[in-house]
Amino acid sequence: MQDSTHILQEQITDAARENAALFILGGSSKSFYGNPVLGETVTTTIHNGIVEYEPSELTVTVRGGTSLAELTRELSSHGQMLACEPPGFSDDATIGGAIAAGLSGPARPYRSSIADIVLGCRIITGEGQILEYGGKVMKNVAGYDISRLMTGSLGCLGLILEITLRVIPAPERELTFSFSVESLESAVFVNELRKKGLPVSAASSIDGTLYVRFSGGADEISGLEKTLLKSFGFVEQNVQADNTLWVEIKNHSHAFFNLESESHKNLWRLSVAPGKNVSAFYPNDSARLTEWGGAILWFKSAAEPEIIHRMASQSDAQATLFRSCVNESMRRFAPVSPALQQWYTSLKSAFDPQGIFNPGRFHDWL
């Protein structure tokens, strides 16, 4: 537990004075995500620790550099958890980095996104100012929602010093069932499960097999097999009581995400309406994995980024080049409309007038 507010603030003020670029780095678990940044490194891990945790209020306030694993452990010792199960990708991930990356885990469609659980934050702006927004309460609409704007900002707007999150009680029990349902039909199938009141908490399709996790009260989960038999007339083929599959999927340690044998390909993430036919994105029946009941498609492709982005926008979807086979700047993120580009750049200057934070991480113009 260490408060390094002043060190971080000084580093930022110095850089602002010299107009020097900074690369904000947590545990370096997601350095692959986004374009490489040239700049002096600001290490947030020196600023860490849980500042205030009130299990009965369902809130936790934590310094940005705190390890995600440590936070998760502390919550779990009180029977609580982060609803969106953010991916860490490695044991070194920090909570600040998880917020800045804006990525949510398997339960996203059924519980909340990472932005959803943010209640308040304290940041350092590009001018070295320390500002606080939101708070420790569940509902707060005073002023603009700066806290949630920080999620997914990849360190381009400010350094996240402290963050207050909503936590939830962890389920008593979880079970994962597998079903042989084609991925196109999986969205509808998962919806049917949910309409029967079954507590779906994750749904992922891997090469034609649909895995569904249910989380809830002990009795409720024990009665699942009977309910499934009664409502759908069949019993599952395979049941897993532990969470390994979901941890592997979210952290990309699952075999699907191994790119070694396909080193010329990039790993793409497509955000799309469940039920939409996206077979054009993975030609020749190549491997793909969907999450969130079909709202996320992962696929590997050697195609030019521009082509994939264009296809995505034609499908009312958004593609992100998640892991590139080369470490250089390219169109990893979907292009934005001229009006939005204007918003991005003017918001960037509102927070970071000299553009010292993570230049180029998203786009070469930002």
Added chain:
Amino acid sequence: MADEAAIHNLLKELRDILQDDFILTEETQLRPFECDGLSAYRQLPKLAVLPEDEQQVQAIIRLSHKYAVPIVTRGAGTGLSAGALPHPEGLLLVLSRMSKILEINPAAMTARVQPGVRNLAISEATGRYGLFYAPDPSSQIACSIGGNIAENAGGVHCLKYGLTVHNILQIKGFSVEGEPVTLGCGGMDNAGFNLMPLIIGSEGMLMVVTEITVRLLPIPEHVEVMLAAFDAIDTAGQAVSNIISAGVIPAGLEMMDNNAIRAAEDFAEAGYPRDAAAILLIEIDGAKSSCEEQLQKISNILNTSGCTSLKIARDDKERALFWKGRKSAFPAVGRISPDYYCMDGTIPRKSLAEVLNTISTLSEEYGFPVANVFHAGDGNLHPLILYDANIPGQLERVEEMGARVLEKCIAVGGTITGEHGVGVEKIRQMPLQFTDAELTLFHKVKAALDPQNILNPGKNIPLLKHCQEYRALSQNRVPENLISNLTPAS
């Protein structure tokens, strides 16, 4: 700001785009639009326009921008912070005619709607697919989804299902220049700046929203509603904490005090115990087996937390009746008092008893009765201060008392508004919650998206030159001895 010539030219060009019937300039036509749900603030705009589609909205925005005429967007006008109060020099952009449900996608569990669609109309239309839209403000029969977006509206089921911001997947609309803007895509989350939450709750100050994709949820298979009575309000507050601490998150967890109970009972005959000091309304939903499990758990907690009587709704009819009392609490209170002033502070749940004590002390000091209605699970309070606006001086005193309630909310780590927004009404309390530097960033954000300050100018974020004055006012007003009383016990 706009002069007469600008308005004249604007009107001339508007008449090429819109039928005359939908351009209002006469006082009698404009009167119905002079206020929102907070009628203490009234103002006529220069003109009001009622477009029917996006092209018209875009053209109106472009013209207003060209002539630098302020635009105030209006949904259904049920807002409670004067957010849709017209600008005296401006145009009121009324979106109530844009009320089409454009698409329901049962596979993706989404609905795409225009901004003027009423909140409840979404659930009514999606019900046949077994789906509903969760955020349910008590005004849901009337308020528009566009207004919900602008205020980040909440409702009695937000404890489990979240606020508006948690249930929106895509927003389309126009920037102040009239450029089309799309936030989000057909999927759930996007890479890039997370602008959707910035727009949600921004009170019509950053863009005009013309199309919304909402997330739908399956209608729960089973629902139970419990009505628990208590003979002290503190005990009821503690019971709320005990439920949440036990790891149970009900779909809704609402509390009413005796004044609110009696008003609601007179109005709705909901079956509330008229002599209880407080009641809790608790809804749980899900699969039948899971509801039974939760019902048992909550009943046990209530019984060991000092609950004096517990009723469980027998059927749909009684369930609806229990909720009717709660959802009509505002109009019910409206019947027993010439006027009421509705507050919206939010506090950590643990401070409930302390804040309620302050409210009752203030109620005695000012001589205004208070009826309390809360979203207790979320710590969102709605004290309704009863007064008579026709008695000179009462409105000012009520506002002063209200300000002191909000100061208390901030003192315990809460906020001045949980769901109704700042608008004009709470702008004087903003400097108590934010420093000048924090407010400055708000102004910069506004200027980033609306450099000429055309969209809903003057609302939400106070000008810095007024802030010192507001802060000083609040300090001078509260006598020393009360400040120490207001400070939370350490």
